[in-house]
Amino acid sequence: MGGGSFPPPFLWVGLWIDFIHKEFQRRNAGKTFAEEIIFIIFIDMLRRQPEKIDKVLVRTLKGLKLDGRIKQETILLNWGKTVGERIASRTTPLRVKDSILFVAVENASWRNELIFLKEKIIKQLNHSVKANVIKDIVFTN
16 A cells, blocks of 8 residues: 655646546537537637646636546545655555545554544645645545
């Protein structure tokens, strides 16, 4: 068990595009993903001066209302870095659903220890993405 390290920036773009595509397919059966993204980026470009692609991607994600999900995925990817090696080596973040983070824990005694640290961990996670994304954590063995 344990958290992963932060992927390089070029990998992030691929992860974002893959995630956006899956989320878009789940939400919009009528339009193709490519049509929607191209339309949003094109309209956005008409309104603005040239700028870096990372800013365009962030604005596009917000336009698709996916920025919250991206922050949730960032929390999962950066679990080990955020909570530290001691906790990360005994836990695995599983998923976020309705602002609740589900985390697998090595054993019951670690589960009990983490319950006492829950509020501190929630604050650390939310601080790491500069948003109030996680409201609760459920620890499971």
